[in-house]
Structure formats: structure tokens, C-alpha cells
Amino acid sequence: MKVATHNLRCTECGAVITGDAVNSIFRCPDCNGLYDVIYPWSPNGTTAISNSNLPNPSALRWLWQERRTSTLPIDQSGVWRFRDLFPIVENPENIVTLREGNTPLYQMPQCAKAVGLDSLFAKHQGMNPTGSFKDTGMTAALSVAADRKFEWVACASTGNTSAAMAAYAARAGLRSIVFIPEGKIAWGKLSQSMDYGALTIQLKTDFDGCVRILTELVTRFPIYLLNSVNPYRLEGQKTPAFEMLEQLDWEVPDHIIVPGGNLANGAALGKGFIEMHHLGLIPRMPKISIIQAEGANPLYRWFTDANRIMRPVKADTRATAIRIGNPASWRKSANVIDALGGWCEQASEQEIALAKAQIGAEGVGCEPASAVTFAGLKKLVALGKVSPEERVVLILTGHTLKDSQYTIDYHRGELLTEAEKSQISDADQAQHTALRKPPIVLEADSDVVLHALQSHMKMTQHA
């Protein structure tokens, strides 16, 4: 007899169903809420489980470490290495992996100093195979699609989600469709999904219209929906929390700072920490704060609204990966902030640009959306919400190569508008000036070059 390894629970009304019983749009038929995946051992799980049946923390830690020496693809994956805490696939042979995860946790000494912290870490999810954190979720959800014998998968996205979906679909031998609005097509954002063989369909409507058509399609045809409403994506996206703790030798950080766009990522990491705490893997939980761009800040508005009402906004920011005005997973992230503590902050375009340049100058680099974390951290420190001795981890979500044009425009001095530049404080302006590195043109003469280096850069000659 098949044993159900997991259930789905509506995050709005609490209704619980089996994984098999979910509809193709991953919405609660009663209240339209999104689902979370729950297990017999989950906090507030529905199946009674005695303590003796809880996964053993020491055994898990040992097992996860041992798998790092294995050459099996699912052990080499930094997501599936933790598969004991998300048994969502019936047949492990259906797991689709590109060796995602295993992302570095960098010390950020210069950024720490700039913001007045003793130390600062960055967990760089942009080092995943397609260059963003979406891979950790897609490996999970695509494996479920393969496990359930789907041949087609689809999402409405122009960016990192479509790139990740296309790569994992190709890997699994499934066919993938990307729906985008017609109009001025952003080819750069599509290059990866085309490279990985996805079919792109431009619909004569806006983004919400694309989501509507896709929703209709998946109810009529066996197309597996991979938009962020798919709860299995979050099961993969919670694993960086486990990996981070391993990298910190299981010493719990004080504060995790996450960029906020569609708001599934903070929710997934929060779920990971809550589960680890419940299972006794960690003795306490970190705070999780979420930072949004000023131009796409519905959660920030909700957080600072006395009545706590969520109102969608018209999104506008150069941090395209978080340019979302009506985030699907806002409730999940709101629940995490409430459960773990933490704050919601926002960052302006110039603050994002400066933070990105500072992260780049550490040799790390990231896409603009990732830089809101550091921009937000500066505010949290200034407000006294983060103190100097706290251990803070920034979640960098995308690789700097995801948006080369932003970097180019910044260093050419063509990124910010005059209005934006006029809002820059003197202190920030000094940093922009030090960090901007436009090319300089010199005669092809070593004396000229030496002179330039000596006068501008205080280089000292050989003794």
C-alpha cells in the first residue's frame, strides 16, 4: 500500500488535502488560497506523530555531511542532499537535477565595515546553474512533474523563472512553454529559456492576462503549472536554510535578509528554519527581514500600514527580478515575518545601485534585485534593529551576469535620472564616486600610464 509522504494545507483556510488531490492551479477550491506542503512531522502537522518518529537531528546532520562525499547526482545536488525533509517524489529516478545548490556563503568584510557590523555573510544563490535561486525550487517542482508523468510544463514569466523552468524541463526531457505579454519584447530576459529549448508564446494581453490564459490551459490540458503558486517549488527553496546552517557549523545566525518580489523566497526560507527548529536541528530561529524596491513595495506598505491591508501597486524599478506589484505569496511571507520576527524595509533606486556596487567591489557581484538586501541592512542598522555584533546573512538571489546592462549603465554614469541623482546624500555620493570605474583613455606609452597610476592612484615605485 502506498504511504502518503506529504499533504497540502491551505495557508488561508487551513484545509488539508493529499498531494494527489490538488487541482491543476494549486489553489484551494474553497478560498482560493495557496498551499504549503506538510509532512507527518511538520509543526502543526495533521497526522499525530510521536517524538520517537521525528527524524533524528544528529542522524540527519551526519547523513547530509556523508552525502557530500558521494558521486551520486542526487547526493551532489545541494537541494536533494536534504531530501529527507521533503519526500515529495515517489520514484527517486524521476528526480531532475543540474547539481543546483552548494552555493557559497561568503564573508563580506568590506560591506560589514561600511555598515558598522563586526561581520557579515552573503549566501549567493546566483551561483546556481542558471544563475538564480529559482533553480532550487525548479529542481523540486520539475521532479514532481516528471514523477506525475507530465510531458508539458509552463509558466508566465519573462525572467529567472522561465530560465530555470526551461533548463530543468530540458534536462527531464519535458517540453516547456513560456507565456509573455506581447509588445516590446525583452530579448535579453528570454535568451536563456530559448537556449534551453523552451517555446515562447507572446499573448496579445498584459501579464495578468497571461496568467489567466495559463490558468485556463492547465485546467483543460495536461500542462503542469510552474508559476510560484506551485507549492513544491518552495520545498526546494527552503534547502538553502539547511545548507547555510551546515556552512556555519550549525551556529544559528541572528538575522537573514531577503529580497522581496513575489515573496515566495522569504516564505520558503522561513519554512526551512521553522522545520529545523521544530525537529531540534537548531535551538533557536533567526529573524527574517524582507527588503523591497521603493517602486515595488506592496509588502512594505502592508507592514507599515496600521490596518495591515494588502494593496497591489503599479510596479516600477530597475531591479527587474523584484518588479512585482501584486505578489502571489505575500501572505506566506507575512506569516514568516510574524512567526520569526524581523522587518520589512524598502530601498530607493540609488540606494540599490550603491549597494550593488559595494557587493561587486568585494569580488562577489549580484543582480540589482539582490542588492536591496544590503541597502535594506543599512537602514535596519541605522534604525537600531540590527546591532553591530549580530551575525547577519544577506541572501543574494541572482548572478551579476543576469543584468550586465545595469552594471554598464551604472559605470557609464547613465543609470540614474537627474531627479534620482539629486536625492543622493553627500556620504553616498562619495561612495558612488569611489566605486564608479569608467574606463580612462591613455596614450600607448608606459611613462604616461605610470604617471597616471602614480598621480591618481598613489602607486609607489619599486624601492
Place this chain on the structure above:
Amino acid sequence: MKVATHNLRCTECGAVITGDAVNSIFRCPDCNGLYDVIYPWSPNGTTAISNSNLPNPSALRWLWQERRTSTLPIDQSGVWRFRDLFPIVENPENIVTLREGNTPLYQMPQCAKAVGLDSLFAKHQGMNPTGSFKDTGMTAALSVAADRKFEWVACASTGNTSAAMAAYAARAGLRSIVFIPEGKIAWGKLSQSMDYGALTIQLKTDFDGCVRILTELVTRFPIYLLNSVNPYRLEGQKTPAFEMLEQLDWEVPDHIIVPGGNLANGAALGKGFIEMHHLGLIPRMPKISIIQAEGANPLYRWFTDANRIMRPVKADTRATAIRIGNPASWRKSANVIDALGGWCEQASEQEIALAKAQIGAEGVGCEPASAVTFAGLKKLVALGKVSPEERVVLILTGHTLKDSQYTIDYHRGELLTEAEKSQISDADQAQHTALRKPPIVLEADSDVVLHALQSHMKMTQHA
């Protein structure tokens, strides 16, 4: 008393010097040849060493595996994990790492089938932190620069080398300078080095002029030269050979296929295999074949020239990472082909484009230069130089995000000239047609979309 851990040997005249004695341009003062790093245990090493002093193969394999469970940064690095075989840094605290290496070895079932092999692997060096294999070399050479107390580093490069140098220099707290020719600046290629804080100097000369000025500068000022003549870069670049063998459970592959540009990479991998064989880590060596673009094929010409004379060419190919007409390290690669066996082949622009699309359609992706490996493999199979049961590993050197524009132009049908298109065989044309995925525009109506999917894609409806 300080024990010298390594020496340098001229690859042209064989002269041996200590690492400390090398000049700042890394050229033999007698014959202008390039150096290789050698150790007491090296094949043909200069210091007599008894067998009992050779590093023990079983102990090394065990040690390298154990380090994978460590949280120490130099153990987490897929390069420094193998540091026992390149003791080039005096003080390990000076090692500069971004957790490079640990790159995936992918099975490529669709490409294998397309070329008639039983199986095929791709070692994806584009999954390194800055998106190319250059990181494995830069972590080594930058660590030497830091170890020797340099404050400035420099290279002449517009592409992957400058990106890697800038990132590692920033990480080490050193300042980096990128020299490029003045003229129509390729901003895209510079975006990463600017992001990582490098200073870009455009000189009023051509690329050779940049190299000349840089060579003058490093003899007059304490600037550490990081062009590919630096022999320490190759010590890092040999480590993917070790990692690959680990991933294959120490079963030696039959054939490694490497893109050929400046030709240091094939040389470095060959050095790794030769050293492993000499130490008893592997019982035999793979062949190494090097593939060049038709428009930048000096090694191919040398290889097919009865007199074996190296003649520089004027390079022209869209595979920019290997667009090099006068490769600095050609002799080293030629020696490796002679020592290990293997061939040199070339690939046309349309063959490269097709191979890149095929690698992309496996969900893997790569920059154009990496795709020459698969294009060349097809020829080696057709010529009977690779047989169906052989275990072949393609070395993919760069991430697909390194050249998004190439991918976009390909799928828009704007990459190849009419002359290039006219040379495509019918068989290749059928594959191009199947792989090209230009977006299609449809009405925002699910019936219209379903009809399109059913008629064009043979999708079958829910039963």
C-alpha cells in the same frame, strides 16, 4: 630554513629556476620561452626523489574526499581541495578563494545520441563563480600575488580573464588594472570587471600594443602580471582533471575535448593527467583533442602542416573567447597532444551555432567557444577517431550568460550570414530548424493557444 616547494622550468630550453628567481614577465631570459611549474615529484623533475617520498595515491584520494565534508573555505574550493599537488603558496592564509571549482559533470544523453556515442559527459567550467574556467587559474595566480605581497595586478584582456582577475583581486583586497585597445569598446565584455572594481585603461594601440605596454610596466613597477604567460594560472587550471576523475570514481575517460584559444587550458588539463599518471592515481591517460574555430585556427594549421610550423593568423570568429590568432601557450598544448595523443580539429561558424543549440537543448547551455568541443567531436566520430563505446568528456569553458546576444541572434535567425547559411547541409538544416525557437504571437484566447499547441506540437488532450 625555507624549503623550496617548486621550481619553474622553461618549456622551450628546459632551463630550471626557483619560483623566487622568475622575472616579472614570466619569460625565460635565455630563449623567451614560457615556464611550467615543477615539483620534486614531477615527471622529469630536477630533484631526485625516491618512490617512498612520492605522495601516496590512496592517501591523496582519501584526503581529497574527506575535505569535501569540511567547512574551511580552502577545503570547500574545488581547486584548493587538491592543493597537495600544487604547493605554490607559502602562507595558506594568503589563499584567495571564491569557492571555485566543484563544477558539475553532466551526462549529455541527447548529444550522445546525436553523435552516435553510447554516452557523453560535459564538465561545465562555466559554473565557476565568474562564469568561466578562468577562475580556477586566477585563484591560484592571485594567491601567489597576495603571498608575494603585491598590491597591484594587471592583465590585457577584454573578456573572461579580466572578469576573473577583477573578482579575485577584489577578494584579496588588491587593486586590478585591465588594459584594452582603444576604439569601439565592447562594454558587455567589461561589465563584470567594472562590477568587481577593476580600473580599465584604454590604450591608443591594438591588442599586441597593450601587451607590450603591460610588459614594460611590470618590469618597472610592482604590478603582478596575470596574463596567460603566468605559469601559476595553469596550476589551478589543472585541477578540473582531478575533480573529473573523482566524479568518475577514478575510472579514466578515453578522450577529453577542449576548446582551443590561447591554448593554456588544454595544456593545464594535460599537465594534470600526466601528473596523476606519474603519481599512480590513474593507470592510464586519456587522449586530449583540441578544437578551434575555423576563423582562429593556428593550432589546427600547425597540426595539419607537414612541416609543423606555427604561423599566427588574423582571428575572426563569433566565439569571442577563442578569437586568438597568435596563442601564447601553443607549444604547451602541442606538447600535450604529442604526449597523450589526440587530434586538433576546427569548426565552422554554423557548426558552432548548431552545437551550442544542441548543448542548450540538454538544459546545460554554454558560451559559443565551449560549443566547438561538440562540433569537433562530431568530426572526430565521423573520421573514426572516436568510437561509439568510448567515454568522452567535453570541457565547457563558459556560461551561456557570458554571451546572451549570440543566443538571441541565433533564435531570431540573425546570427549567420547568407553565405554561412548556404553552406549548411540538409541534415544540419533540419536540426537548426528543430532547435530554433523564435517566439510565436497568439491571441489571448485559450482555444487559440490550444489549437496552436495541438496542431504544431502534437499535444494530446486529457483523456
